[in-house]
Amino acid sequence: xxQRITWPIIIIVSALSAGLASLGxxxxxxxxxxxxxxxxxxxxxxxxxLMLSTPxxxxxxxxxxxxxxxxxxxxxxxxxxxTWYPLGGLYFLIAISIAGAxxxxxxxxxxxx
Amino acid sequence: MIREMDRPTTAKSKxxxxxxxxxxxxxxLVQYRPKxxxxxxxxxxxxxxxxxxxxxxxxxxxxVSVWGADVNHMTDFGFLSVLPPxxxxxxxxxxxxxxxxxxxxxxxxxxxxxxxxxxVLLVHGAPNVLYGTLRYSWSWKHVGMVDYIQDYGSINPAxxxxxxxxxxxxxxxxxxxxxxxxxxxxxxxxxxxxxVFFNLIDIAALLFIYSSLTTDRRVIWFAALxxxxxxxxxxxxxxxxxxxxxxxxxxxGMILKWFTVTxxxxxxxxHRIPIVRRFAVPIxxxxxxxxxxxxxxxxxxxTERIIYQGIIVAVFGVIVVSHQITPFMTxxxxxxxxxxxxxxxxLLPFILLFMFVAWLMTGAxxxxxxxxxxxxxxxxxxxxxxxxxxxxxxxxxxxxxxxxAMVRGETLAVVLLAVAGAFRRYRNRNIDVPIIICVIAxxxxxxxxxxxxxxxxxxxxxxxxxxxLFIALLIRPTFRLPQRWLMTVFAAVMSCMLFIGFxxxxxxxxxxxxxxxxxxxASDYLFNNAxxxxxxxxxxxxxxxEYRNYSRFTYLMLSREIPLDxxxxxxxxxxxxxxxxxxxxxxxxxxxxxxxxxxxHGLGEIPIGTLENIKQTLLDSPLFRVVxxxxxxxxFRLADKYDAAQP
Numbered sequence: 001x002x003q004r005i006t007w008p009i010i011i012i013v014s015a016l017s018a019g020l021a022s023l024g025x026x027x028x029x030x031x032x033x034x035x036x037x038x039x040x041x042x043x044x045x046x047x048x049x050l051m052l053s054t055p056x057x058x059x060x061x062x063x064x065x066x067x068x069x070x071x072x073x074x075x076x077x078x079x080x081x082x083t084w085y086p087l088g089g090l091y092f093l094i095a096i097s098i099a100g101a102x103x104x105x106x107x108x109x110x111x112x113x
Numbered sequence: 114m115i116r117e118m119d120r121p122t123t124a125k126s127k128x129x130x131x132x133x134x135x136x137x138x139x140x141x142l143v144q145y146r147p148k149x150x151x152x153x154x155x156x157x158x159x160x161x162x163x164x165x166x167x168x169x170x171x172x173x174x175x176x177v178s179v180w181g182a183d184v185n186h187m188t189d190f191g192f193l194s195v196l197p198p199x200x201x202x203x204x205x206x207x208x209x210x211x212x213x214x215x216x217x218x219x220x221x222x223x224x225x226x227x228x229x230x231x232x233v234l235l236v237h238g239a240p241n242v243l244y245g246t247l248r249y250s251w252s253w254k255h256v257g258m259v260d261y262i263q264d265y266g267s268i269n270p271a272x273x274x275x276x277x278x279x280x281x282x283x284x285x286x287x288x289x290x291x292x293x294x295x296x297x298x299x300x301x302x303x304x305x306x307x308x309v310f311f312n313l314i315d316i317a318a319l320l321f322i323y324s325s326l327t328t329d330r331r332v333i334w335f336a337a338l339x340x341x342x343x344x345x346x347x348x349x350x351x352x353x354x355x356x357x358x359x360x361x362x363x364x365x366g367m368i369l370k371w372f373t374v375t376x377x378x379x380x381x382x383x384h385r386i387p388i389v390r391r392f393a394v395p396i397x398x399x400x401x402x403x404x405x406x407x408x409x410x411x412x413x414x415x416t417e418r419i420i421y422q423g424i425i426v427a428v429f430g431v432i433v434v435s436h437q438i439t440p441f442m443t444x445x446x447x448x449x450x451x452x453x454x455x456x457x458x459x460l461l462p463f464i465l466l467f468m469f470v471a472w473l474m475t476g477a478x479x480x481x482x483x484x485x486x487x488x489x490x491x492x493x494x495x496x497x498x499x500x501x502x503x504x505x506x507x508x509x510x511x512x513x514x515x516x517x518a519m520v521r522g523e524t525l526a527v528v529l530l531a532v533a534g535a536f537r538r539y540r541n542r543n544i545d546v547p548i549i550i551c552v553i554a555x556x557x558x559x560x561x562x563x564x565x566x567x568x569x570x571x572x573x574x575x576x577x578x579x580x581x582l583f584i585a586l587l588i589r590p591t592f593r594l595p596q597r598w599l600m601t602v603f604a605a606v607m608s609c610m611l612f613i614g615f616x617x618x619x620x621x622x623x624x625x626x627x628x629x630x631x632x633x634x635a636s637d638y639l640f641n642n643a644x645x646x647x648x649x650x651x652x653x654x655x656x657x658x659e660y661r662n663y664s665r666f667t668y669l670m671l672s673r674e675i676p677l678d679x680x681x682x683x684x685x686x687x688x689x690x691x692x693x694x695x696x697x698x699x700x701x702x703x704x705x706x707x708x709x710x711x712x713x714h715g716l717g718e719i720p721i722g723t724l725e726n727i728k729q730t731l732l733d734s735p736l737f738r739v740v741x742x743x744x745x746x747x748x749f750r751l752a753d754k755y756d757a758a759q760p
Contacts, residue, residue: 022294022296024296028295028296028297028298028302031295031296032295032296032297032302032303035294035295036291036295036303039291039294051417051420052417052420057317057320057321057324058321058370060317061317061318061320061321061363061366062363062367062424064314064317065318065359065360065363065424065428066424066427066428068287068356068359068360068431069360069427069428069430069431070427071287071290071291072283072284072286072287072431072434072435073427073430073431074290075286075287075289075290076282076283076286076287076434078266078286078290079262079266079267079268079282079286079289080267080268080476082266082267083266084262084265084266084267086289086290086293086294087293087294089290089294090294
C-alpha cells in the first residue's frame with residue numbers, strides 16, 4: 001500500500017505547494033525551487049507512473065522529458081492563441097497532475113492497498 | 114548489444130559470516146569462544162569512505178583556491194589563465210578518483226554519480242559564480258527573446274531582428290512561462306545556471322541510453338564521464354539547442370531501448386529489397402553479428418510500445434517547434450536506424466518527418482519564405498560547409514592559435530579513440546550497428562547546411578554520446594586484477610589528457626565571453642533609456658545586447674559593415690554622422706565595449722585596432738558627445754541631437 005500511494009501523495013503535495021508558492025508570499029529563490037521542481041518532474045510523473053511499469057531511473061528520465069514537453073506545449077498554446085496567462089498555465093498543469101495522481105490511487109489494484 | 118564479457122568478483126564482505134552456532138557437538142564446544150564485540154573491517158571501511166574523503170577534499174580545495182580568482186585579468190587563454198594550480202590539481206584528483214571508482218567499485222553508483230555531479234558543478238558552475246554575469250553574448254539575446262514574450266505574450270514571425278526565434282519559439286515560450294510563474298522577473302536571474310542544469314539532465318539521458326545498450330556499469334559510467342570531459346562545444350548555455358539536445362537523446366534512447374530488432378531479417382526479406390539484393394548474404398552476416406543475444410532485455414508489451422511512441426511523438430513535437438537543426442538530426446538518425454533494419458516501427462520515422470515538414474510549412478512559414486533562396490544556395494555549395502567551420506587561424510592572436518589547435522586536437526583524439534573502440538569491438542566479433550549509425554547519421558547534416566559556419570561543431574555534438582561510448586568500450590578491462598589496474602591507469606591518463614583539451618576549448622574564449630558588471634551597467638543604461646525607434650550601432654554583437662526591449666531598436670554592427678564600406682575607416686565621423694542623423698531614427702547611439710575589442714584582438718575578423726581607432730576618432734570629434742562612460746564601455750550620440758534632447 002505504502003509504495004502505491006507514496007508517489008501520488010508526493011505529486012499532490014508538490015502540486016499544491018506549487019499553487020501556494022505561485023501566490024508570491026515566499027522568497028523568490030524558494031518560489032523558484034518549489035515551482036521549478038514541480039514543472040521539471042511532476043506533471044510527467046503523474047502520467048508515466050500511471051501508464052508504465054519501468055525501472056525507477058527510466059521512469060524519472062521519461063517524467064522529466066514529458067514534464068518539460070507538457071510545460072512547453074502549454075506555453076506555446078498560450079503564445080500562439082494570444083491568451084498569455086502564465087498563472088493559468090500553471091494551474092492547468094497543477095490540475096492535470098492532481099488528476100493523474102488521483103487516477104493512480106483509483107486504478108491501483110485493491111489487493112495492494 | 115554490448116554484453117558483459119565477464120562477471121564482477123563479489124566483495125569479500127558479502128560472503129556469509131562464519132556462524133558459531135552452525136557448528137555442532139564437541140567441535141562446537143572446542144571452538145567456543147566468548148562472544149566479543151566484532152572488530153572493524155578496515156578494508157571495507159576504507160572502501161566505503163575514501164570516495165567521500167576525496168570528494169570533500171576536492172570540493173574544499175577547489176572552492177578555496179578559486180574563490181579569490183580575479184576574472185578581470187584573464188589573458189588570451191580565458192578562464193584557464195586565472196585558475197590557480199590547486200584548482201587544476203583538485204580537478205585532476207577528481208577525474209582520477211572517478212576512474213578508480215568506475216573500474217574498481219562500479220556497484221557504488223551513488224558515489225560515481227556524486228563524482229560526475231561534482232565535476233559538472235565545478236566546471237560549469239564556477240564561471241557563473243565567479244563572473245556574476247551571464248556568459249556568452251547569445252545567452253543575452255535569448256533572454257531578450259524571453260523578455261519579448263513576457264512583454265507581448267505573443268510572437269511576430271515577420272520581425273526584422275531575431276526572426277528565427279519567432280519562427281521556432283518553443284524554448285522561449287517555456288522560458289517566459291517559467292520566468293513568470295516562478296516570480297523571477299527576468300530570465301537573467303536563472304539563465305546562468307543553465308549549463309549545470311542541462312549537463313546534468315543530459316548525463317541522466319545518457320545513462321538511460323547506455324543502459325539500454327549494455328549491462329556493464331563500468332562502460333555506462335565511463336562513457337558518461339568521457340562525455341563530460343569532451344563536450345567542449347559549449348551548446349549547454351541558456352538556449353533552445355541545449356534543451357532540445359536533451360529531448361533528442363531521450364528519443365534516441367527510447368528507440369534503442371524498446372524498438373530495436375531482436376532477430377536479423379531473413380534472406381527472403383533481404384532479397385525483396387532491390388538495392389541490397391546482390392549483397393544479401395554478407396549483409397545478413399553483418400546484421401547477425403550486430404544482434405547480441407546477451408543485450409539487456411528491454412521487454413515491453415504492445416500497449417506499452419504504443420505509449421512509448423506517443424511519448425516520442427510528444428517530445429518530438431517540442432523539438433519541432435523549438436529548434437531548426439535538432440529535428441533534422443533526430444529524423445536522420447531514426448531513418449538511418451530504420452534503413453539499416455535496426456528498429457521495428459516503420460511508421461514512426463515518417464510521422465516524425467511529417468511533423469517536421471508540417472511545422473516548416475505552418476509555424477515557420479514566414480522564415481522559410483524569406484530564407485528559402487539562401488537555404489537552396491547553401492545546399493548547392495555543400496563543399497563549403499566543412500571549410501566554413503574551420504576558420505583561417507592566421508588572423509588569430511597567438512593564444513587563440515593555441516586554443517584553436519587544442520580544439521582540433523581534442524576533436525581528432527575523440528574520433529580516433531572511438532574508431533579504435535569500434536575496431537576493438539570488431540576484433541571481438543561484435544559490430545555495433547545501431548551505435549555506428551548514431552555516430553554517422555549527424556554527418557549527413559554537412560550536406561545540408563553550413564549553419565552559420567557552425568555545422569561541424571553540431572555534428573560533433575550530436576555524435577559525441579556514441580563516440581564516448583566507443584571510447585569506453587575501448588578501455589573496458591576484464592575483471593582480472595592486473596589488467597584492471599593497467600586499464601584504470603590508461604583510462605585516468607587518457608581522461609586527464611582529454612580534459613586538458615576540454616579546458617582550452619571550453620574556457621579558451623572566455624576573455625570576451627565574460628562580461629564585466631560595467632558592461633552590463635552600460636547596456637542597462639542603453640536599453641532602458643533609448644527611445645523606441647533608436648539606431649544602436651555596435652562595435653560588434655559581442656556584448657550584453659538585445660536582452661531588454663530588443664524589438665524597439667534597429668541594430669547595426671560595425672564589425673560587419675567595415676569590410677563592406679571602406680569609408681567607415683577612412684572617413685569614420687562623416688559616415689557615422691550620416692547614418693545617425695537619418696530622420697527615420699528617433700535617436701542613435703554608438704556603443705564600443707571591452708569585450709568587443711578583446712574579441713577583435715583574439716579572432717582578428719576585422720583589422721586589429723579598428724574599433725579602438727573608431728572610438729578615439731569619435732572622442733576627438735566635436736560632432737559626437739559621450740553620453741555614458743565607465744572603465745569598460747563608452748556610448749556616443751550625435752552632439753546636436755543630444756543637445757537638442759536636453760531640457
